[in-house]
Amino acid sequence: METRALKRDTGEHEKEPQDQSKHRAVFVREYKPADNAQVLSIFCDGLMEMIPDTAFRALRHHPESLLLYSAVTVAVYLATACWWVIVLAPAVVLCGRYIFSTHLTQRYLKCALSKDMGNIQQFYTKQPGFCFWVAVVEDKVVGTVAAVKEQKSDGVVILRRMAVDQDYRQRGIGVALGQKLLEFAVANKCSYVVLGTTAYTPAAHKLYQKLGFRCVGVTNGYVTPGFRLSLLERFFYRVSHHHYVLNLQNDDITDQ
Ligand SMILES: CC(C)(COP(=O)(O)OP(=O)(O)OC[C@H]1O[C@@H](n2cnc3c(N)ncnc32)[C@H](O)[C@@H]1OP(=O)(O)O)[C@@H](O)C(=O)NCCC(=O)NCCS
Numbered sequence: 050m051e052t053r054a055l056k057r058d059t060g061e062h063e064k065e066p067q068d069q070s071k072h073r074a075v076f077v078r079e080y081k082p083a084d085n086a087q088v089l090s091i092f093c094d095g096l097m098e099m100i101p102d103t104a105f106r107a108l109r110h111h112p113e114s115l116l117l118y119s120a121v122t123v124a125v126y127l128a129t130a131c132w133w134v135i136v137l138a139p140a141v142v143l144c145g146r147y148i149f150s151t152h153l154t155q156r157y158l159k160c161a162l163s164k165d166m167g168n169i170q171q172f173y174t175k176q177p178g179f180c181f182w183v184a185v186v187e188d189k190v191v192g193t194v195a196a197v198k199e200q201k202s203d204g205v206v207i208l209r210r211m212a213v214d215q216d217y218r219q220r221g222i223g224v225a226l227g228q229k230l231l232e233f234a235v236a237n238k239c240s241y242v243v244l245g246t247t248a249y250t251p252a253a254h255k256l257y258q259k260l261g262f263r264c265v266g267v268t269n270g271y272v273t274p275g276f277r278l279s280l281l282e283r284f285f286y287r288v289s290h291h292h293y294v295l296n297l298q299n300d301d302i303t304d305q
Pocket of ligand 1: 095096098211212213214217218219220221222223224225245246247248251252253255256259
């Protein structure tokens with residue numbers, strides 16, 4: 050199968066960054082153990098920066114949560130007849146959301162570090178259909194992406210661990226990493242690339258759409274597989290999970 054984007058990507062993927070102030074080429078290559086510290090730093094930073102998004106930005110995407118907070122506030126006010134309940138409620142909600150977003154993000158991080166991100170070499174480079182790439186600018190690792198072979202269905206690759214160093218964003222590095230993964234999927238005769246994201250910022254969604262992915266569903270109140278949330282965690286932490294799919298046989302992969 051040939052696509053416009055894949056035709057251009059022969060051998061090592063090189064792309065001139067758009068930021069003319071730096072003029073540094075981006076080079077996407079497979080992970081080496083020496084990259085580990087920089088990879089983990091990008092991964093952790095990418096996760097941590099999602100905390101304020103899930104705590105605050107997400108609120109306007111979840112009117113059901115706002116309704117629940119209002120109902121609980123009114124119920125407590127009626128039960129206690131204390132006017133300051135009304136005044137304090139927004140602060141309590143925001144603090145609670147921040148604390149629980151932080152707690153659950155750290156739990157996810159710990160879980161990832163005990164699985165694939167704790168031994169990238171073992172997890173991603175020893176199994177067919179798996180791979181981990183880094184984007185490099187002048188010997189510095191500035192971005193990551195990983196491919197995981199879907200175990201339940203043949204011909205499906207999952208895109209994971211997409212993150213770019215904050216100082217190197219909006220220069221096409223996310224696209225370069227995504228295209229590397231698409232080349233890999235084509236070379237492995239895969240029909241679909243899938244991914245899921247709980248990101249609320251437009252960057253991730255725009256990137257995936259630019260790569261040719263289509264959003265095929267949204268799970269409201271998503272819980273990471275393997276996680277169980279307490280009542281309080283469910284009260285303060287509610288996220289949407291967007292499912293994206295790219296059909297490599299039919300979809301028109303974007304040209305860069
Ligand atoms: C999402 C992320 C990987 C994008 O990386 P990037 O290298 O900045 O992406 P690119 O420069 O290749 O941009 C690709 C497209 O995304 C869009 N985009 C990127 N950053 C954007 C932003 N801050 N606001 C709006 N659109 C943005 C642009 O439309 C761009 O297309 P363009 O070239 O036509 O402008 C990066 O922002 C990141 O690491 N975020 C934190 C971690 C994260 O959210 N990962 C994804 C979790 S699933």
